[in-house]
Amino acid sequence: MGNDLTVRGRVAVVGVGESTYYKRGQSPDPEFVLLLKAILAACADAGIAPSQIDGFCSYSNDRNDPPRLAAALGLRELRFSNMQWTSGGGGAAGAVGNAAAAIVAGNAECVVAFRSLAQGQFGRFGQGGGSRPISGEYAYQIPYGKISPAQSYAMRTTRVLWEHGISRDTMKAIALAAYHHAQNNPRAVMYGRPLTPEAYDESRWIVEPYRLFDCCQENDGAAAVVLMSAERARELRVDPVYVLGAQQGGPRRSGAWADNNTDYATSSFKHVAERLFAQAQLGPADVDVVQSYENFTGGVLMSLIEHGFCTYENANEVLTFDNLVAPKGRLPLNTSGGNLAECYMHGLGLVIEAVRQIRGESSNQVPGAKVALASAGPMVPVVSSLIVGNGEALG
Amino acid sequence: MTERNHVLPPGLPAPAPMRDGLDAPFWAATRRHELVVQRCNGCGGWQWGPEWNCHHCLGFDIGWTEVEATGVIYSWERPWYPVHRALAEAGPYVVLLVELPHAGGVRMVGNLVGDPLQPFQIGDRVRAVFEDHDDADTPFTLVQWERMG
Ligand SMILES: [Zn+2]
Numbered sequence: 001m002g003n004d005l006t007v008r009g010r011v012a013v014v015g016v017g018e019s020t021y022y023k024r025g026q027s028p029d030p031e032f033v034l035l036l037k038a039i040l041a042a043c044a045d046a047g048i049a050p051s052q053i054d055g056f057c058s059y060s061n062d063r064n065d066p067p068r069l070a071a072a073l074g075l076r077e078l079r080f081s082n083m084q085w086t087s088g089g090g091g092a093a094g095a096v097g098n099a100a101a102a103i104v105a106g107n108a109e110c111v112v113a114f115r116s117l118a119q120g121q122f123g124r125f126g127q128g129g130g131s132r133p134i135s136g137e138y139a140y141q142i143p144y145g146k147i148s149p150a151q152s153y154a155m156r157t158t159r160v161l162w163e164h165g166i167s168r169d170t171m172k173a174i175a176l177a178a179y180h181h182a183q184n185n186p187r188a189v190m191y192g193r194p195l196t197p198e199a200y201d202e203s204r205w206i207v208e209p210y211r212l213f214d215c216c217q218e219n220d221g222a223a224a225v226v227l228m229s230a231e232r233a234r235e236l237r238v239d240p241v242y243v244l245g246a247q248q249g250g251p252r253r254s255g256a257w258a259d260n261n262t263d264y265a266t267s268s269f270k271h272v273a274e275r276l277f278a279q280a281q282l283g284p285a286d287v288d289v290v291q292s293y294e295n296f297t298g299g300v301l302m303s304l305i306e307h308g309f310c311t312y313e314n315a316n317e318v319l320t321f322d323n324l325v326a327p328k329g330r331l332p333l334n335t336s337g338g339n340l341a342e343c344y345m346h347g348l349g350l351v352i353e354a355v356r357q358i359r360g361e362s363s364n365q366v367p368g369a370k371v372a373l374a375s376a377g378p379m380v381p382v383v384s385s386l387i388v389g390n391g392e393a394l395g
Numbered sequence: 396m397t398e399r400n401h402v403l404p405p406g407l408p409a410p411a412p413m414r415d416g417l418d419a420p421f422w423a424a425t426r427r428h429e430l431v432v433q434r435c436n437g438c439g440g441w442q443w444g445p446e447w448n449c450h451h452c453l454g455f456d457i458g459w460t461e462v463e464a465t466g467v468i469y470s471w472e473r474p475w476y477p478v479h480r481a482l483a484e485a486g487p488y489v490v491l492l493v494e495l496p497h498a499g500g501v502r503m504v505g506n507l508v509g510d511p512l513q514p515f516q517i518g519d520r521v522r523a524v525f526e527d528h529d530d531a532d533t534p535f536t537l538v539q540w541e542r543m544g
Contacts, residue, residue, distance in 0.1 A: 131406055131481065133533070137444060139410035139418075143537055144506050145403050146490045147478050154472035155492050162470075162517050205487075208473040257444025258504050259492050264469070 006279055009394045011100035012233035012240035015046025015226035016352040021189050021343035025120030027220035035064050035116035036072060038222035042112065046226045047236055053226070055080030055108035057099045059091025060346060064116050080108035084248065084384070088149065089115075089293055089339075090268075090377025092347025094384030097246025099227045109228065115348040116222035124218050125149055140258040149295060150215055153379045154207045157298030159265040161209065164312040168209060170319035171297035172200050174333065175213045175340060177324035178294065182337030185363040189219060190341035214297040216339040223348040225355070241358045241388045244371070245280030247272045248384035255381040267302035267378035272385050276373075277308075280387040284308035287387070288369040289332045289357045291350035292378075294339045299378030304331075307375065307385070326364040335364040347376040351386060358390050401526055402506040402539055403488060406481025409531050418445045420459045425536040428525040430464040432498045433457055441499025464523035465543070466493035469502055473511060487511045491540055493521055508541040515542055 018041065019034040020027075027034060043050045050073040056066035057080075066081035080102045084091035092115065099111035119125065125148070134142055146152065160166065179195035182188035195213060203212040233240035249272050252262045263270075277283055284307060292300045292307075301319065304310055309331055310318035318331065326332040336342040336353035343349055354372035356362045362369075370393040375385040412419040424431040433442040436458050440451030448455050470492040477483045489507035494500055507515065508524050521540040528535050 131408055133411035134408040135411040135413045135418075138408075139413075139422075140444060141504050142408050143403075143410050144490055144504055144539075145407065145474060145479070145482060145485075145488055146472075146504055150476075151472065151474055151478065151490065154474075155470040155490065158472060159470040159492075159517070205473070205475040207475065253450065258502070259470075260443050260502050264492075264502075 007097070007100040007104050007243050008245060008279055008281070009242050010230050011103050011227055011243045012230050013225055013243070013355045013388065014228050014233045014236050014240060015042040015048070016224070016355050017041025017043070017045050018187070018223040018345065018349065018352060019221050021187055021345070022220040023189055024124065024218040024220060027118055027120060031116050031118035031121050031222070032064050032068070034118060034220065034222035035069070035114060035224070038116065038224040039069070039073065039112055039114060042224040042226045048110065048226070050074060051076055052110050053112050054078065055099065055102055055111035057082040057084070057095040057111060057113045058115060059084040059086055059095045060089060060115070062115060063122070080111060086377065086380060086382035088295060088377050088380040089347035090380040090383045091248070092293065092351060092376035092384065093246060093374055093386035094248035094376065096225055096227065096243070096351055096386055097248060097384060100243045100246055103227060103229055109232070111227050112224050113227065113348070114222065114224040115346045117346055118220040119218045120220050137257040150207050150210055153296060153299065154210050155259065156265055156379055157209050157296065160298070160302055163265055164315070166301065166312070166315050170301050170315055171214050172197070173319050173321045173324055174294070174297040174300045175200055176321050178334045178338045178340040180325050181335050181364045182341035185336050185342060188337040188342040189217060190337060209298065210296050213340070216295050217344045219344045221343050221345050223345045223352055225348065225351055239359050239390070241355045241390065242394050244282065244387040244389045244393065245276045246384070246386045247276040247279065248382060250382040267299055267306050268380065268383040269303050269306035269375065269378065269385065272383055273307040276385050276387060282371060282387065287371050287373045289326070289335060289354070289366040289372045291334055291338065291354045291372065291374040293347045293350060293376045294334065295378065303375050303378045307373070326366050332364070332366045335362050335366065350374045350376070354386070354388050358388055401528070402508060404481050404485050407479060409528065409533065409535050410537070411533070417447060421445065422535065424459070424461070425525060425538055426534070428536070429461050430523055430538060431459040431461050432495070432501055434460040441501055443501035443503065462495060462498045466495045466503070466521055466540070468515065468517050468519045468521060469494040470517060471507070491521065493540055503538065505538050505540045508539050
């Protein structure tokens with residue numbers, strides 16, 4: 001991949017921001033207000049006026065459209081608006097990649113990637129609605145009680161654990177690490193609510209092989225990331241965080257109905273990760289800290305393997321609590337608490353945490369972190385993954 | 396089969412054929428207690444879920460073939476937490492992903508018939524059980540699975 005045809009090092013994150021994070025239904029603000037607050041916080045962090053924004057990218061059927069945002073925020077002109085096709089949070093890193101691509105292409109100069117999600121206002125992902133007849137793909141699943149996101153993806157985890165002899169202890173370690181990190185992060189909804197191994201073991205099954213603490217939260221909140229060209233970023237701040245790679249996609253027939261994707265037991269990251277590392281000119285060993293989207297811990301397990309952070313063979317040895325916690329673990333994971341314990345911000349919170357690690361501003365800082373990875377949406381048909389780094393990582 | 400022999404309680408959404416007619420033959424066949432799968436008349440390739448063209452040769456001449464209503468457990472899950480009000484008192488139940496090796500390895504989702512805590516594992520052979528819902532506003536039949544011998 002030639003340097004002149006890639007976003008690598010040519011775009012930087014100049015600002016990150018989020019609303020207050022709430023448990024589902026506890027936000028005093030409507031979803032659009034949460035988003036405005038997140039974008040204003042990101043602009044303040046970047047030191048720019050909101051009217052400088054000229055593009056928006058989002059994903060997953062976000063309800064807050066760019067024309068309304070542009071009007072509310074006083075944009076001089078909306079030059080670029082983009083929505084990534086995917087389900088779940090598979091587009092969180094992809095939206096940042098789309099923003100970066102627009103900037104490199106010259107279609108926009110200051111693009112905000114965002115996600116706003118008030119499950120209290122608009123209904124829960126974890127509950128499946130009515131009783132009227134349904135057709136299409138749903139007709140092959142919902143009448144059999146395969147309804148919620150957890151029920152949609154539990155069987156993939158069953159198959160991976162079975163095929164490779166991986167222990168559920170790996171999933172437990174992923175959950176415990178997230179809650180451990182959240183205890184140092186005042187933004188986290190689970191701040192002050194630690195999780196013990198005993199409480200994990202005693203928690204109820206949601207759908208085997210997922211216990212309660214293997215599943216993400218349901219929250220109200222919004223998050224935003226401001227991107228500009230590397231040149232303009234260096235004028236704004238001394239510590240721009242460069243986009244080193246951003247890739248999205250889905251493997252062969254990942255969208256085939258009712259679990260008929262060709263390679264079944266995958267998080268959909270095998271090809272995305274390969275392209276990502278090639279673009280970033282880095283390998284898994286160069287990544288100092290990993291933010292891996294947790295819809296369910298089983299998806300994290302699969303993502304980490306498919307990104308090359310461990311193998312099917314050594315997952316039981318590598319994915320332990322001690323290895324996964326900052327600052328001393330060999331694979332610090334989800335250092336804000338992530339979707340499990342900070343906030344289910346559909347993955348954009350994980351992107352923000354990756355940026356904070358590179359700036360040295362994490363509440364669970366990995367000393368000297370130069371390269372961070374944020375992946376989004378394991379197991380959904382289209383996933384995405386992002387690598388960011390500081391000037392030293394850019395070389 | 397009487398209502399009380401259904402795997403799950405009443406109240407879940409009923410399956411309805413797609414308005415464009417794509418999968419009407421499948422749901423009609425289940426009413427006759429036949430399992431049919433899409434098969435390409437051009438290249439012989441199998442396909443599931445249904446689509447308007449064949450993903451192997453991209454041709455549009457695609458038909459429906461009755462297959463032996465047996466398969467192999469490819470994966471499974473056991474929901475405990477009820478996510479739909481109809482399931483509030485249902486207790487745990489098993490959802491299977493069943494592979495049909497004799498139909499190109501296509502996979503179908505259904506429930507395991509019988510005790511949800513019965514011993515079983517990936518690789519076990521299963522046979523289809525056609526679960527009639529004759530009392531529904533528009534009668535329909537689900538394809539469930541029971542373990543073989
Ligand atoms: Zn064909």
